[in-house]
Amino acid sequence: MTVRLADYTPPSHIVEHVDLTFRLHPTQTRVISRIRFAAGGPVLRLDGEKLRLISARVDGVAIAEQPDETGLTLAVPEAAFTFEAEVEISPSENTALEGLYMSNGMYCTQCEAEGFRKITFYPDRPDVMAPFRVRIESDLPVLLSNGDPVDGGWDDPWPKPSYLFALVAGDLVAHRGSFTTMSGREVALNIWVRPGDEDRCDYAMGALIRSMKWDEQVYGREYDLSVFNIVAVDDFNMGAMENKGLNIFNSKYVLARPETATDEDFARIEAIIAHEYFHNWTGNRITCRDWFQLCLKEGLTVFRDQQFSGDMRSHAVKRIEDVLMLRARQFREDSGPLAHPVRPEAYEEINNFYTATVYEKGAEVIGMLKLLVGDEGYARALDLYFDRHDGQACTIEDWLRVFEDATGRDLAQFKRWYTEAGTPRVHVEEAYENGEYALTLSQKGGSPKVIPIALGLLGANGDEVLPTTVLELTEPVQTFRFPAAARPVASVLRGFSAPVELEMQRDHAFLLAHDTDPFNRWEAGRALAKEVMAGVIAGAPVRADWLDGLAALVTGDMDPAFRALALRLPGEDDMAQTLHASGVVPDPDRIRAARKAMAQALAERLRGDLSALIGSPEPWSPDPAQAGRRALRLAALSLLSRLDGGAEAARAYAAADNMTEEAGALACLLEVGVGADAALAFEAKWRHDRIVMDKWFTLQILHSDDAVGMTGRLVQHPLFDMKNPNRFRAVISALAANHAGFHRADGAGYRLLADWLIRLDPVNPQTAARMSSAFDSWSRYDADRQAMMKDQLRRILATPGLSRDLAEMAGRMVG
Ligand code: B3K
Ligand code: ZN
Numbered sequence: 001m002t003v004r005l006a007d008y009t010p011p012s013h014i015v016e017h018v019d020l021t022f023r024l025h026p027t028q029t030r031v032i033s034r035i036r037f038a039a040g041g042p043v044l045r046l047d048g049e050k051l052r053l054i055s056a057r058v059d060g061v062a063i064a065e066q067p068d069e070t071g072l073t074l075a076v077p078e079a080a081f082t083f084e085a086e087v088e089i090s091p092s093e094n095t096a097l098e099g100l101y102m103s104n105g106m107y108c109t110q111c112e113a114e115g116f117r118k119i120t121f122y123p124d125r126p127d128v129m130a131p132f133r134v135r136i137e138s139d140l141p142v143l144l145s146n147g148d149p150v151d152g153g154w155d156d157p158w159p160k161p162s163y164l165f166a167l168v169a170g171d172l173v174a175h176r177g178s179f180t181t182m183s184g185r186e187v188a189l190n191i192w193v194r195p196g197d198e199d200r201c202d203y204a205m206g207a208l209i210r211s212m213k214w215d216e217q218v219y220g221r222e223y224d225l226s227v228f229n230i231v232a233v234d235d236f237n238m239g240a241m242e243n244k245g246l247n248i249f250n251s252k253y254v255l256a257r258p259e260t261a262t263d264e265d266f267a268r269i270e271a272i273i274a275h276e277y278f279h280n281w282t283g284n285r286i287t288c289r290d291w292f293q294l295c296l297k298e299g300l301t302v303f304r305d306q307q308f309s310g311d312m313r314s315h316a317v318k319r320i321e322d323v324l325m326l327r328a329r330q331f332r333e334d335s336g337p338l339a340h341p342v343r344p345e346a347y348e349e350i351n352n353f354y355t356a357t358v359y360e361k362g363a364e365v366i367g368m369l370k371l372l373v374g375d376e377g378y379a380r381a382l383d384l385y386f387d388r389h390d391g392q393a394c395t396i397e398d399w400l401r402v403f404e405d406a407t408g409r410d411l412a413q414f415k416r417w418y419t420e421a422g423t424p425r426v427h428v429e430e431a432y433e434n435g436e437y438a439l440t441l442s443q444k445g446g447s448p449k450v451i452p453i454a455l456g457l458l459g460a461n462g463d464e465v466l467p468t469t470v471l472e473l474t475e476p477v478q479t480f481r482f483p484a485a486a487r488p489v490a491s492v493l494r495g496f497s498a499p500v501e502l503e504m505q506r507d508h509a510f511l512l513a514h515d516t517d518p519f520n521r522w523e524a525g526r527a528l529a530k531e532v533m534a535g536v537i538a539g540a541p542v543r544a545d546w547l548d549g550l551a552a553l554v555t556g557d558m559d560p561a562f563r564a565l566a567l568r569l570p571g572e573d574d575m576a577q578t579l580h581a582s583g584v585v586p587d588p589d590r591i592r593a594a595r596k597a598m599a600q601a602l603a604e605r606l607r608g609d610l611s612a613l614i615g616s617p618e619p620w621s622p623d624p625a626q627a628g629r630r631a632l633r634l635a636a637l638s639l640l641s642r643l644d645g646g647a648e649a650a651r652a653y654a655a656a657d658n659m660t661e662e663a664g665a666l667a668c669l670l671e672v673g674v675g676a677d678a679a680l681a682f683e684a685k686w687r688h689d690r691i692v693m694d695k696w697f698t699l700q701i702l703h704s705d706d707a708v709g710m711t712g713r714l715v716q717h718p719l720f721d722m723k724n725p726n727r728f729r730a731v732i733s734a735l736a737a738n739h740a741g742f743h744r745a746d747g748a749g750y751r752l753l754a755d756w757l758i759r760l761d762p763v764n765p766q767t768a769a770r771m772s773s774a775f776d777s778w779s780r781y782d783a784d785r786q787a788m789m790k791d792q793l794r795r796i797l798a799t800p801g802l803s804r805d806l807a808e809m810a811g812r813m814v815g
Helices: 202-219 263-280 291-312 315-334 356-389 395-406 508-514 518-535 544-554 560-567 572-581 588-605 610-614 624-644 647-655 659-671 675-684 690-702 707-714 725-737 746-759 765-780 783-797 804-814
Strands: 015-023 029-037 045-048 050-059 071-075 081-089 099-103 106-110 130-137 143-145 148-150 151-162 167-172 173-180 185-194 227-233 246-250 425-434 436-444 453-457 464-473 477-483 489-492 501-503
Touching: 045 572, 050 071, 071 453, 071 659, 106 227, 130 143, 143 151, 173 202, 185 202, 185 246, 185 588, 185 675, 202 227, 202 263, 202 291, 227 659, 227 804, 246 263, 263 291, 263 659, 291 315, 291 356, 291 690, 315 356, 315 518, 315 560, 315 572, 356 395, 356 453, 356 464, 425 489, 436 453, 436 464, 436 489, 436 765, 464 572, 489 508, 489 725, 508 518, 508 544, 518 544, 518 572, 518 588, 544 560, 544 588, 560 624, 572 765, 588 624, 610 624, 624 647, 647 659, 659 675, 659 690, 690 707, 690 725, 707 725, 707 746, 725 765, 746 765, 746 783, 765 783, 765 804
Parallel strands: 015 130, 185 227, 227 246, 425 501
Antiparallel strands: 015 029, 029 081, 045 071, 050 081, 099 106, 106 167, 130 151, 143 167, 148 151, 173 185, 425 436, 436 477, 453 464, 453 489
16 A cells, blocks of 8 residues: 555544553563543544454443454544553564564564554554553563653653654663763663673763763753663664664674674764664654654754764764765665655655665755754754754654744755755866856756755865855856966865765866865765776776875875775776766676776785785774774785785784774685685684674675675575574675676576575565665666566566565566
């Protein structure tokens, strides 16, 4: 059934209070609910799926109605009334990991978006907000739910939608901390883990405390309960969930110590802890009216976590990483059959819309808004948002109105960013005449949008003659003029000020050497590398100006993290996307060969500098500066491996005392085809560690020249387990991420992925649907590959009993 934004109607009833009692049992959990409804219409519809109804009463009188497949319709009094029900569910058989389920003997929940209806009958929609009181009956020692602990259970005084409900029960231990809020309240902080994992919680606890402090200092937002609980769970469909006062995390985004987690893992843990914590205000206190408004909480919360990570680390490096991700995932989505607006208008299964467009483009839109209204305007608008809408379920219209009221700006045109799909293209023409420099910008793709273009001008010697200025492009074509004594060099779209494709003739080598904006300096290097790669694919040699420019930057004195990013060659999928956009059909094998040839040439060009860049390992500390030095060291080690056959990397592997070095050296060895022994050693050392072993599976496939063969072997490994989403993704997503391997000319990569999606679908449709998006790029490739990819999508669609999740995805992709 298609759900449409245009069909929204307010709820027929308001819930005043919810009382829940859980009698936990692996196959026969009883859920007893008592829901007080305010006076409303004569008919009440409650959602409910896969529930065995034991009994139900309205104001104490047994009901006559029977539930259907998706819920229960009741005749109810027009005055306030109480609905009571007892239902039975089976958490241990719940492999979809939505609703109440079991993971390693522990009970946990995932309700967003529509999982609560698998727990009990309820108006399971985000605009029904109510206070909850919960009792849990079980022999397990730790019993948690939302809110504050009270006699015999949990009480959450803050009205919340059902998607934020959570329950956890298990044999868990707490890593404890505390935080004193800005108004002097003491908050108990707990990270709950399985016994044995206590020594991996320190970093997450620190990240939580930094997040709480930052939200007070930057947004003036204080935490509002006496306790904040985080639980680490091994079986989880995504990264983490912001349930009120009880965040549930995929264990790989909480548990970390230097021996088991890489610097990237630490950075991601800090970002996700912050993201879920920030939801307490942007998502929980102010939530979404309906699921079409998902970007209201997700775009804003991603924007906030990006700001936070930039403040904790380096803004330039964070921006580059975010844009790499945006282009790899969101631009890809926007250019294919899965394209949709930041605020979609229709869906079959809402879980399919937790996308890069809603999250990452949703965050970009807020970044543009902030640029347009300025930092002060943004701060005023956010204060107004929290004041005006606390406790409400809101829409994008509410959000934009707050900005209009706080700043006096009309945002009717800006709103198109929310309602239109696709990546706008901005074409740039330059002219210089009579002491005047003219920049003509034209925009294509959809109706004209408000596009903030951050511009700087450089002189011929690289000096900045115009510091960064934000131009507002609102018309289809617009010319901006600047007095200039000599023809300047433009640095356009600084900091990636808008999520657009820029079309402009640029001297990348000059900008790589001189741009004063670090993002654009990196961007110039990347654009140049892509130009070179396109040349190599077409038979040209690796260009010396690229090698020289990159060598100068990498051996210079910029931030090591920045230099490490500059050394990272454009990925194969990224290159395929760029070729396709420029009208060339990408050949995956040629892309791989060209990329290898460039790495080889770069290694040779830097031969004399590599050992200085590699340096020697430092005793591990989590600070970002050191992580940057380590990233540069590993990037150089990877180049050296192409010259010494992995000799230095093998030494680094043997000496490694932290996971960044250990996994980094293993990747170097695998990349040059000499990693088999190290992989065996790694397996012997880590086979009892789920989180670390996921890396072992992934690295071997990512760095293989025969990804299909390697995947085929690894799915036979005794530790491969398709019921665990992390393990399944570690193997099957790695296959899809090995570009040349997945796109093998005989179609074996496509078949293997489809086989596993078809197998996973009945077990865990949400994860299967999410991973099917690997097929969304079919239109980029040659006719044979297109046909083979579409054949697999049709084969998936023809599978009997296919889930609504996967059916919607495959259907959208194959058209
Ligand atoms: N809000 C959750 C995502 C829920 C996904 C449901 N399919 C995590 C987050 O964005 O913080
Ligand atoms: Zn979120």
